[in-house]
Amino acid sequence: MLTVLVIDESRSRAGEICAGLALAGYQVAAILAGSENLTAEVEKLQPDVILIDTDSPSRDTLEHLAAMNKDMPRPVVIFTQEDGQETIRDAVKAGVSAYIVDGLDPKRIKPIVEVARARFEDTQALRRELEETSKKLTDRKLVDQAKGVLMKARGLDEDAAYHAMRKLAMERGQTMAKVARDVIDMARVLL
Incomplete structure (x- = not known):
């Protein structure tokens, strides 16, 4: 079963995400309020996917993702309200596989996660090549x-x-x- 690490500063939103993940057939590895110890948590939990729900991805979050992506790359999905072109580019550079603007609909989780995984696998194959x-x-x-x-x-x-x-x-x-x-x-x- 696919495991997902959820990062969301809002506990109530995280609960909705976990319900959507369960309905999609995924298992939640853990819920974190922030990305401060992301590399250590990913090393410990070994999630298949990382899902972040945030109003706007912070510079720190993107830096933590980039650091994690060097040693332990994983498909990363960000749900956000931030649609700024520079933020999107920075997120992609940090290793984000799917950047979804305008919120999270639990019914859309499965196809979004699957697209992120496919894009991640293609990117990793290109990197190895x-x-x-x-x-x-x-x-x-x-x-x-x-x-x-x-x-x-x-x-x-x-x-x-x-x-x-x-x-x-x-x-x-x-x-x-x-x-x-x-x-x-x-x-x-x-x-």
Whole structure:
């Protein structure tokens, strides 16, 4: 069952939200009055989704969300009355998956949460792909730099330098990037 952490400074509003979540088939992990200890609470409770109901998301709330999003990203839904463009942009930058203006209708909770989860999953997939691509590019630059070192130091052509590194990687059971780092580090010591 999907667990939801509810953050709302109003206990009566939080009660309505919890009723709507229960009707939607979700379990409430906890109700917090504010986001001060958000990272610690998320680490302790491990909720699947965070739902915030507020008149206007404060700068502190958005900063707490951004900090949490770095280490323990979760889909975040904000229900608010604040429709300012800058606040919306800041919320999205902080990791908010759904920003709903003009209040909370308990009947709409399930589709809104599901859209937020889908958007979150897509964003996380893009982030992983970007990190993977960035790592591959960095590794490729290292390999090219190491090939240059071998070409200069041993008088090899590019293909021979690549094959020498590949052979060493296979013998050591290491990645080409690791061997390339070793070649570059050794060249710094010796040259």
